[in-house]
Amino acid sequence: MRILVQKFGGTSVADLTCMRQVQAKVEKALADGYKVVCVLSAMAGETNRLLTLAREWSSRPDPSEQDVLIATGEQVSVALFTMLLRDAGWKARSVLGFQMPMHTDNDYGKARIMNIDSDRLKQMLDEHEVLVAAGFQGCDECQRITTLGRGGSDTSAVALAAALEAERCEIYTDVEGVYTTDPNLCSRARKLDRVAYDEMLEMASMGAKVLQIRSVEFAKKYNVPVLVRSTFSDASGTLVTKEDPSMEEVKVSGIAYDKDQARVTLREVPDRPGVAAAIFGPLADAGILVDMIIQNVSEQGRTDMTFTVSRSDLDRALEILESVAKEIEAKDLIHDLGVCKVSVIGVGMRNHSGVAGTAFRALTAENINIMMISTSEIKISCVIEEKYLELAVRTLHDAFELDKQPAEN
Ligand code: ADP
Numbered sequence: 298m299r300i301l302v303q304k305f306g307g308t309s310v311a312d313l314t315c316m317r318q319v320q321a322k323v324e325k326a327l328a329d330g331y332k333v334v335c336v337l338s339a340m341a342g343e344t345n346r347l348l349t350l351a352r353e354w355s356s357r358p359d360p361s362e363q364d365v366l367i368a369t370g371e372q373v374s375v376a377l378f379t380m381l382l383r384d385a386g387w388k389a390r391s392v393l394g395f396q397m398p399m400h401t402d403n404d405y406g407k408a409r410i411m412n413i414d415s416d417r418l419k420q421m422l423d424e425h426e427v428l429v430a431a432g433f434q435g436c437d438e439c440q441r442i443t444t445l446g447r448g449g450s451d452t453s454a455v456a457l458a459a460a461l462e463a464e465r466c467e468i469y470t471d472v473e474g475v476y477t478t479d480p481n482l483c484s485r486a487r488k489l490d491r492v493a494y495d496e497m498l499e500m501a502s503m504g505a506k507v508l509q510i511r512s513v514e515f516a517k518k519y520n521v522p523v524l525v526r527s528t529f530s531d532a533s534g535t536l537v538t539k540e541d542p543s544m545e546e547v548k549v550s551g552i553a554y555d556k557d558q559a560r561v562t563l564r565e566v567p568d569r570p571g572v573a574a575a576i577f578g579p580l581a582d583a584g585i586l587v588d589m590i591i592q593n594v595s596e597q598g599r600t601d602m603t604f605t606v607s608r609s610d611l612d613r614a615l616e617i618l619e620s621v622a623k624e625i626e627a628k629d630l631i632h633d634l635g636v637c638k639v640s641v642i643g644v645g646m647r648n649h650s651g652v653a654g655t656a657f658r659a660l661t662a663e664n665i666n667i668m669m670i671s672t673s674e675i676k677i678s679c680v681i682e683e684k685y686l687e688l689a690v691r692t693l694h695d696a697f698e699l700d701k702q703p704a705e706n
């Protein structure tokens with residue numbers, strides 16, 4: 298059985314006209330001889346609408362009930378689209394997370410997939426031409442509905458492709474593939490034909506929302522070729538795949554940005570062993586991810602500790618840090634929401650020096666102050682003031698001449 302997984306995002310299923318385009322893509326795959334697992338997101342804006350509703354009704358929405366609520370967006374999409382397919386004469390059925398079943402842990406709102414019953418799905422595929430699967434949702438061991446975090450339908454699709462040993466996973470969206478940076482922010486962004494799993498992992502974790510990070514982790518782990526392409530054109534898209542030596546010839550392949558950043562500083566912290574653990578231990582216990590950390594040079598036995606967290610975690614982080622600050626006798630706790638992170642990414646950085654220097658010079662030429670820096674072997678990230686975000690992305694894109702084909706790069 299040749300299986301293709303095709304995932305369509307929110308803008309691709311926004312209304313009947315868009316759904317007709319989705320139908321055309323599915324019918325093309327059927328004509329090519331595939332059985333199709335079509336994974337759908339909620340209609341554009343629906344998940345946000347449901348989250349707003351939850352916050353209007355409750356000051357602290359119960360996480361598992363919130364998952365029951367927001368999973369309905371995908372249920373609507375799969376039911377409506379299956380009706381279209383059945384009207385057109387195809388053997389199709391909708392499949393919700395608990396019917397697959399897609400088992401997850403019980404970390405509501407950002408659950409992780411534990412396993413998928415591929416035998417059951419294959420049996421359903423024997424009896425149907427198309428399975429229209431709800432993205433974003435699963436169920437835990439108590440049969441409660443869970444969701445996989447924002448953008449989680451990408452992960453549902455890649456996980457299903459891995460479980461069913463599909464030929465590939467096609468991710469259909471509102472742009473023609475993965476670009477050198479967000480094409481909606483920088484008109485000179487260039488579409489990439491191929492991108493390595495590791496590069497895509499960095500891009501996704503540094504803020505490029507075109508693929509959810511966990512979907513790329515799955516793709517890499519199970520070697521699933523992922524093709525990102527547009528629902529609204531026939532362009533060839535971008536293949537996310539294993540790295541090959543030619544990819545390393547390109548120094549930099551993309552610029553990512555992340556607005557979901559808040560900077561926190563504990564001022565005049567005593568500089569003694571155990572203090573970092575006293576600060577970051579309770580944050581980790583509360584499931585709060587800390588990104589960049591800077592500890593200033595100590596003066597008279599005291600130092601400033603600055604780090605970044607996601608904006609949605611800021612209130613909880615401050616609540617925890619208030620008491621930590623008292624306990625360790627820090628002088629002050631301050632925070633800043635007007636920051637963002639820009640990152641330069643490329644597997645070629647492993648073999649080429651000078652990337653950091655070029656990036657810093659380019660930002661300096663525009664008078665953009667770099668507040669924090671972090672690096673890995675294939676990435677350089679800088680925290681800057683949010684008001685310079687677009688300028689910084691375009692400046693870095695120009696500095697590495699990313700609008701030009703790699704041979705000229
Ligand atoms: P969907 O609803 O189809 O899942 P998303 O909105 O989650 O779509 O992701 C697609 C969006 O990702 C694009 O519209 C684009 O603005 C954004 N994006 C950010 N960085 C990139 C990039 N490097 N390449 C392509 N798109 C990007």
Ligand code: ASP
Binds near residue numbers: 307344345446451
């Ligand atoms: N509907 C969910 C979201 O908006 C999942 C997805 O679209 O991938 O985040």
Ligand code: MG
Binds near residue numbers: 306448451506507508
């Ligand atoms: Mg998405």
